[in-house]
Amino acid sequence: MGIMGYLRERMGKILAGVIGLALFAFIASEVVQSGGAFFRGDANNIGEVNGEKIAYVDFNQRLEQSTQQFKQQSGQSITPQITNYIQETTWNQYLTELLLNKEINKLGIVVGTDESQAMISGSNPDPQVQRQFAGQDGQFDKNKLNQFLSYLQSPKVEKAQIDAWGDFVKQLIAAKKQQKYMALVTNGLYVNSLDAQDDYLAKNKLANFKYTVLDYASIPDANIKLTDDDYSTYYNEHKSEFKNQQELRSFEYISFNAAPSKEDTLAVKAQVDKLVAAFKATPNDSLFVQINSETKAQIVYQKKGQLEPKLDSVMFAADKGFMYGPYLSNGSYKIAKLIDSRVGPDSVKARSIILNPATAGGVDKAIAKADSLKKLIEGGKSFADLAKTFSVDKASGDKGGDMGTLGRGTLPPAFEDAIFNGKTGDIKIVNAQFGVALVQIEEQKGSSKVVKVAVVDKPLAPSSKTQATVYSKAQSFLSSLTNENFDAQAKKAGLPIKNAEDVNATAASVLGLDNAREIVKWAFKSEKGTFSDQVFTVGDQYVVARVSAIKPKGILPLDVVKKQIEPMVRIQVKGKQLAAKLQAALNGATSIDQVAQKAGSKVVPLQNIVFANPVIPGSQAEYKVIGTVFGSQPNKLSKPVQGQQGVYVFTLDSFTNPAQLTNNVREKEQIGQALLQRSQGTVLDALKDKANVKDNRAKFL
Template identity: 70%
Template sequence: MGIMSYLRDRMGKILAFVIGLALLAFIGSEVVHSGSSFFRGDATTVAEVNGEKIDYKDFSQRIEASTDQFRQQYNQPLTPQVTDYIQNTTWNQLLTGILLKKEIDKLGLVVGEAETASMISGNNPDQQIQSQFADETGKFDKAKLNQFLSYINSGKVPAAEFERWGNFVKNVIDSKRQQKYVALVSNGLYVNSLEAQDDYTDKNKLANFKYTVLDYASLPDSKIKLTDDDYSTYYNEHKGQFKNPEETRSFEYVSFNAAPSKQDSAAIKDQVEKLAASFKSAPNDSLFVQINAETKTPLVYAKKGQLDPTLDSTMFNAAKGTVYGPYLAGGKYKIAKLIDTKVGPDSVKARHILLNPATEGGMDKAVAKADSLKKLIQGGKSFDELAKTYSIDKNSAVKGGDLGTFGRGAMIPAFEDAAFDGKAGDLKVVKSQFGVHLLQIESQKGSSKVVKVAVIDKSLTPSSETQNAAYAKAQQFLATVNSDNFTAQAKKAGLAVKTSDDVTGVASSLAGLDNARPIVKWAFGADKGAIGDQVFAVGDQYVVARLSNIKPQGALPLEAIKKQIEPAVLLDVKGKQLAEKFQSALNGSTSIDQVAQKAGSKVTPVQNIVFANPVLPGSSAEYLLVGSIFGSQPNKLSAPVKGQSGVYVYTVESFVNPAPLTNTVREKQQLSQVLAQRTPGSLLDALKDKANVKDNRAKFL
């Protein structure tokens, strides 16, 4: 973690922007061994896009950097759900970049030196530049940018930092090239007067009609017996919808709970209770925490709202030395001790000069140098100039060491204690894990009670007996099942069979199962019907799985989606039966009322429906129905129309045409804006659909 992870406005923000979101998840070390048969050939290619290989080394570097970026920005662990989101988002970003670059290079689109200079340091820099050099209010600070550029051009920048800046600038240039390409395509789109007129009519022409409907729900599902011909007919009519963008697999599983039992919970609580007496009389609370706590956090002052809710309502009214607990919070038993209380400032504005003991000849010499700088400042030397000259924290150095205003919890403990315990104008020499700071407190604001609380925690985990018992049951079940009797054996054992459908090869978590990567990895190496080759440990569950279906990439056969389309086939069959009922009612009828009477339905009048908003009052959108209405003649009974909720018959009473459109300019502008908004997404979808992508990411997870 970089120096300014805690000290704000760090150069790491620029690095974070360059790298963006994470690529995939952590790649398991077991698959990187050279020559592993798992790779079946090329052991370094994660994916191939139109012949361009994406190397594993590049992937792993992006993964490490982006994972660090996430943790620095959000200060929380990388959950399986977040990992899945990062994987999918960043894969699409990488794929998009490769596809766009190929098209951009074909056209020879470039960003020249003068344009680059203008984007970085001109009167109106690129938005990415502006966002990185903003003040505390979020407004672009040109002086801040100029200070940084002077530092970059000074020739004193460490190589790694200079490389990061170069990568950032390259990213800005690449983004500009992409913007030019999208603009080129967008500018080639044109909305003519006829399209403008049609759009105006669609949004303003009114239809008044009556309809009668037979709801699909009027036919019980149990009364419908689907045949193979029903499935085939529906599949052939909708074949274009069944194209799988990537291979997916489905499996069913049973799980055996290995969560902590009541006995486990009582045993852990008893351990914590025994610690409470010793904690109360401990002479060194910090050392006691380091020895006994699982989460070894430093002891710092906290204001109300920063503690666990349970402690927040207890410690601010307790006497010094009070020990509270055990209490259960976040899956852990905890005890807490009130170390101290006092009244202190809410926020501090400060600046610092940071010295590196390694380059100063040791900690003692770094402290001595900080003392010398302190005397120079007390003698009238400019803190601003000394910070620019001596501080290794270059991001704050270019601002005269300014760290801005920060509240409790924003800085490392040693630095925070010094900043909040002093008074405005103090100069303090502070040692931390990052080096030696010469801290100047510029101002302090607010005043409130703060408490220092020490916490001992023990996780609520299952005992080995609990785990062994659950694992033994899972192993016993695994020994009794095969591809044909999985469901029957589960039912016999009183176990619920759960399903996970259409899982992608890079999924890390599944519904009800976090950290399920081992199951997914097995599923993508197994044959349909296979039983898991082991009992999978997933969180506090032991899982036995069966691979139930494989959907290959591309056009899917009927058998692969038969279960998936069953609800739609059911509605289709119901629709045909209800349409036949309406067709019988239409024979000899001359009005919508007669049709409704024969069919046992009712007539509903509707006023002022427009084509652009096909929603029936009190119902849902009915695209086919409303589309059919606007293509009909008034005062004629329609044929049955299968809609979303049921089968309809209608008669149009009248259309009300809008006032003539005399000026199409405004309509054209509105349509053009809609086209411009859709262009980037539609363009990328077209490029992805055309691309030849070989995605091997699942092998590296």
């Protein structure tokens, strides 16, 4: 039973491992982005990489696996934002795999039979295998692996288990090929002695200089009138910075809030008012909560601080049967009833044997088996030995069922009631959500008052009348629109225009709208300046939108980035004016003090500045200024240098050179390690830039 339970447990983890086996840690964080023709291409293909089509059914299967894995590992509900995250991660992993596999196949990289066998059952198995078959101490347990491999050869094994293991091994081999490919790339990296010397000087050579600066802030923005030539000059000098990796769109929208009206709120309160008397009189509080409450929470004892603040302040001083409310909390009207109060332990040390009803033949048979084990224990059998043999929870079973010391609020209600409401030494059978448990209370610690409070809640929600009224307003606004009057109509209605900037085609949410997928899909089918042909429903909001900008994949034209670059263009124009002022001050000047006096600024001396940390104290990083300093000759006035904060003129006093580098091994190792880390990400960037990627996800997801 112990081995079979272990195998069942392990197969679940291996199935999850097949889904989530990391290609590499560095690859997992990379984002392979693409854009372009979102609504073109084969009807059955979600994308294409270098001519290799990605079928929607194949991608969707992997997406489903990733989603299920996320649910198992996190326990979170799947929100639109999480859905978008999983979709993006799965897509990136898929593209990464295709891009690397093309290079691997081109180079003829293989993993031989002996090598793959050694990865699984050799003296030093692959780390993924070791993690799957770790013991209680976290270390690899070769015996568990051998048991599992023997089980795969037995007649009892199911085809699904064999297939899952086969997929796991395929993923191991694929990852090994990728490791070999990366080794080929990184083994070609080389750091020579000149590299080490330059790095050593950058970190240790000191510069002492004086500077004067005219800040950009000294010229008011209002005094700068930007021309088309100003924009063009900046754009042409920085054109490479405006490469768009994927198509982006922006849209403006008007939202009409269909939140509950005053009448809706009063109607919900009236419903709750009617429940007060019945709640007070009911003999079955749990059933009453299940029937009448929106939140079907089980009722358990709670200590001070575990109730919401309004209840926490009154229930611990109240008598049994005390009613509180109706009161408004977190968007719901609630009524609360004190069912019981008592003094109980703060924590309990317990051990358990967990039985799985599914494998025991049902809940009744699992309870009967637990009762048999209980009688064995009462007859003198070791609880710890039985736990190791019969408990399906191997984490605690291998430790004799030890669950450690447990606090209130950390366990399912039925289990918590059993261990906190019993006494030391009790052995109880509990039918909990995770299985049937035979639990023994070993020790109860502490003592404090606890209360059992039942709460009935009714959330505030807009009535159909409220929804219809608000929708009618949104529809009326939509019918008044033309392509030219969106702003005017919004102003006339007194409605603020909200902006969703630079949205990608697969986005699930935007600023202010948690579930905007339908709006995004519409925006990527529409032309710039067009407004939506329908009113979108997003939660309790009705939305009318207009496409305000389209940024295609590739180098963005000036008109698209003009607004974005305006602050930088203004700085550049100010820089030219300040540079001219400093140049005039330089004419005839023989010292930095004379330049500062003529320019109306002051001189600031700096000591011990290093090239590797180009920060001017009290200011910010000034890469261009410090770089120019280290390329200068002492006792000469520099030309004006446009930096980050303003325009500088400096004079270098001296350099302080470090001791001669006699052993460059450490410097080489440090540089090599940095190169290695950068190269692992850069490889994928290079493959991505070179690849022809078509992304059609927007029409499917």
